[in-house]
C-alpha cells in the first residue's frame with residue numbers, strides 16, 4: 001500500500017457516507033485507486049487485515065448498497081478511463097459514454113433513469129434496467145466481458161465462456177420469470193455471476209460492452225387517460241406486438257421500445273414542468289418508438305382512440321430536442337421523489353417489484369388501495385412500477401414499511417420479484433430471504449465465504465453472514 005493514499009479526514013469521508021436511500025453509514029478510511037493494480041492492492045490489504053471494504057461509485061443507489069458499515073471505502077471515481085467505444089473503466093459515467101456513442105451512431109441500450117449520474121461498473125454490479133429494457137432487456141444482455149478484482153485481490157477477465165471455478169460452491173435456485181435484480185444469478189459462467197452481485201463478490205474495474213447501431217429515429221409520446229382500466233388495456237395492446245427483452249411479440253402494428261406509466265399524483269408533480277397536462281388526466285404513458293424515418297403515427301392514433309385516451313392532448317416529440325424534453329419530465333419525477341424523501345428526512349420507502357403480465361392489474365389495484373400519500377410511476381411494460389411512500393414521521397414510516405412488506409409478499413405470491421432493478425442492498429435483505437427462502441440465502445453465504453474468506457467486501461449487502469434478519 002505504498003503508493004495509495006489512505007484518506008482518514010472525516011470531512012472528506014463525510015461526503016461518501018450516504019446514498020439516495022437516505023441511509024447513513026460510517027467508515028474509518030477512504031481510498032481512491034487509479035488502476036486495477038491499485039484496486040487489487042487495496043483488496044489484498046483489506047483481506048489480510050480483515051478490514052471491511054465497501055465499493056462506492058456515484059451513490060445513486062436507492063438501497064444502501066454503497067453505504068459502509070465501518071471499515072474502508074473504495075471509490076471508483078478515478079477508474080474512469082475510456083479505452084474504446086466498447087471498452088471502458090468501471091467508474092465511467094454511463095450517460096456520458098452513451099452520449100459519445102450516440103454521436104457515432106452507436107447504442108448501448110441499458111438506460112437507467114439515473115444514467116447521467118451513475119457509473120457503468122455499478123450498473124453492471126446492480127444489473128440496472130431502464131425504460132428501454134422493455135425492448136432490450138436489462139444490463140446483463142449487453143455486457144460481453146468484465147475485468148474483476150476478486151475479494152482475494154486476484155484479477156481476472158470473465159466472459160460467458162469463463163466457467164465458474166470448479167471448486168466454488170454451486171447454487172441451486174431459479175430466478176422468477178420476470179425482470180429481476182434480486183440475489184446471485186444462478187447461471188454457470190463467471191460473467192453472469194459478477195453481474196448483479198452488488199459489490200459483494202468482486203469489483204468491476206473494466207467492461208467490454210455489446211453495442212448496436214443506433215436507430216435512425218425515435219418518436220416520443222406522452223398520452224393521457226382519464227381512466228386507469230383504459231390505460232392498462234392500452235398497455236396490453238401496445239406490448240402484444242412488441243419485441244420484449246429481445247424476444248419478438250405476437251405481431252401487431254405497435255412496436256414500442258419503452259412504455260412508462262405515471263399515476264395522477266406523479267402528474268401533479270410534473271404539472272409545474274409540463275403546463276399542458278390536461279386536468280382530467282388520471283394516468284399517463286410515456287412511450288418511445290424506434291422507426292426508420294416514417295413514424296407510425298396513424299397506428300398509434302387509432303389505438304389511442306380505441307382505448308378512450310385523451311388523444312387530443314397527446315404530446316408528440318419527433319425530434320431530438322423534443323425527446324430530450326420528454327426525458328427531462330420522465331427524470332424529474334424520480335428525482336423529485338428522491339428530493340422529497342431527503343427533505344422529509346426519512347429513509348426511502350419505494351417499491352421495485354415486478355410481476356408476470358397476468359398480475360399487472362392485481363398489483364396496480366393493490367397499490368391504489370394504499371391509504372398513505374404515495375406516487376406511483378415506472379416501467380409498466382415490464383409490470384414493474386415504483387410506488388413511493390412519503391412518511392413524515394416515525395409513525396408514518398412504520399406504517400409505510402408495513403404496507404411495503406405486504407405488497408412485496410403479494411408480488412412474490414403473483415410470481416414476481418422483490419427487486420426488479422434497484423437490487424437488495426442493505427435495506428431489503430429480509431425481503432430477499434422471504435422471496436428465495438433461508439436455504440438459498442445459505443447457498444449465497446457459502447459461496448461468499450468461499451471466495452471472500454474474511455468476508456470483507458460489501459459486508460451487509462444482500463445478506464449478513466450470521467444471524468439472518
Ligand SMILES: Cc1cc2nc3c(=O)[nH]c(=O)nc-3n(C[C@H](O)[C@H](O)[C@H](O)COP(=O)(O)OP(=O)(O)OC[C@H]3O[C@@H](n4cnc5c(N)ncnc54)[C@H](O)[C@@H]3O)c2cc1C
Pocket residue numbers: 019020054055056057058059060061062064065066076090091111112113114117118119120121122123124125126127128129130131198199200202203204205334335338421422425458461
Ligand atoms: C433518480 C434515480 C433514478 C434511478 N433510476 C434507475 C433506473 O431507472 N434503473 C435502475 O436500475 N436503477 C435506477 N436507479 C438506481 C441507481 O442509479 C443504480 O443502481 C445505479 O446502477 C447505481 O450506480 P452508482 O454509480 O450510483 O453506484 P452506487 O450507488 O455508488 O453503488 C451501487 C452498488 O454497486 C456497488 N458498486 C459500485 N461500483 C461497483 C463496481 N465497479 N464493482 C462492483 N460493485 C460496485 C456498490 O457497492 C453498491 O452496492 C436510480 C436512482 C436514482 C437516484
